Amino acid sequence: MKHFLRVVTQFFVFLYCKCLWRGLKFVTRKLTGRCELQRICYNNKHGARRTLKIESSLRFSKNALLQSALSVHPDKVEKTIEDIIALKKINPDTNPQLGISLQASLLQIVGYRTLVAEVEKLRREPYDCENPEHEDMLMKLWKELRPDTPLTGRISKQWCEIGFQGSDPKTDFRGMGLLGLHNLLYFAEHDKATALQMLHDSLQPKHNETNKPEWEQKNIDKAIGYSFAIVGINITDLAFSLLVSGALKTHLYNVAPETPSLMHLQQTFCYLMQEFQRFWVEEDPCDIMEFNRVRSKFHRRILRQLKNPDMALCPHFAASDLHLVNL
Incomplete structure (x- = not known):
């Protein structure tokens, strides 16, 4: 009975507010x-x-x-x-x-x-190794990230050098389909210097603290702790969730003068990749097992930023700094 009265009260309050x-x-x-x-x-x-x-x-x-x-x-x-x-x-x-x-x-x-x-x-479109266009995109990704190193074969452990988990990258695209490959290739082609630097940094060990005893230095000397390509696919998933939830409207309505396009989303992906690496370094996780925790925390930070109606997820400026046409 109390529940019924509460529901009825809420209904009439809603009607009152709506009429007001x-x-x-x-x-x-x-x-x-x-x-x-x-x-x-x-x-x-x-x-x-x-x-x-x-x-x-x-x-x-x-x-x-x-x-x-x-x-x-x-x-x-x-x-x-x-x-x-x-x-x-x-x-x-x-x-x-x-x-x-x-x-x-x-x-x-x-x-x-x-x-x-x-x-x-x-x-939703899966990677198809029988599709020449898919294969061509994958080969371009390798050439952009490893320009001086020829690929010995389509199936090769070399793929691990750019952050895939095994010898055939197609298995890593299952979660995000072609979207993950499109984003990685866009990043490598349009922000090549940053992509190469991130790949390089992901493969480097942390600096030893010379003032520590040798036995402690061995524990400190560890890789930054993530695989470049796998992180790119994960950040693709993050960007996708921001898009479909509507959270990304703030950003896209601020940076796209009219119709938002795939290019705008890919530029957002590039920004998220850069910011995630900075965040990862700030968090200083012990190992890759903390990836989900760091990613979730990073996701919450981006959501908080997007609650600001003037926010734009751009590397060097917010929407208030953009020279938008006064439409």
């Missing part, structure tokens, strides 16, 4: 002469602050047209904006900036959904 909110919106429109979408566009700069609020406004709208705008095809965005402006009885001639701002944000919203589908497709 709608009443406030009505009064605000009468006082300002602007609908909610106008107020959002005019009072928030381009990026996550604006787009997240527009997304929320459309999602919780009672109007079917506004709700459907979240799932419209990218080619229909312009027509949808025209319909919204007509629905809200806004004069486009006296509010020219509104259509531009709404279009930019809506392209981000529907583009994010499209990107999730594209990335999920890559993740």
Whole structure:
């Protein structure tokens, strides 16, 4: 009985708050002469602050047209904006900036959904050693990371030199499919100096502390403790989880002026790889057995950063430093 009364009370409190909110919106429109979408566009700069609020406004709208705008095809965005402006009885001639701002944000919203589908497709596609394109990508990865060392064979222990677990890398791609290979190759090709430095560092032992007795130095002298390629696949999994959970909206809405693309996600992967290595060194784990603990802690740090609507996961700057077009 107590549980029933609590549920009923919560329901009526929810209805009261909902009615109060709608009443406030009505009064605000009468006082300002602007609908909610106008107020959002005019009072928030381009990026996550604006787009997240527009997304929320459309999602919780009672109007079917506004709700459907979240799932419209990218080619229909312009027509949808025209319909919204007509629905809200806004004069486009006296509010020219509104259509531009709404279009930019809506392209981000529907583009994010499209990107999730594209990335999920890559993740689900298994590595196929009979597919020439797959094999070509894998060979390119080796050449980028080991430019001066010829590969003796397709199946070789040499793959362990760049951080795979065994003689055939295809077995390591099972969890993330082609997405893991795409990300590793993008990192090696587009941020080659950093990728090579990380690979080099992952293979190096820690420096001995010369002031320690010899028997203690042997315990201190150990490798940094991770395999480059395997970490790349794990960080791919982390980036994927951030994307599908929606946590990455803050970042992508800040760095993509309009439609987020796979390139934006791959650039994010490069950033996460660099940051994870710094974090790994800071944590100073005893051995690879602590990898899951360190990764989970790193994941929580990134999630905290993404709660800041001005945050962009870029190596040297936050979104407030980006020279975005004032849409």
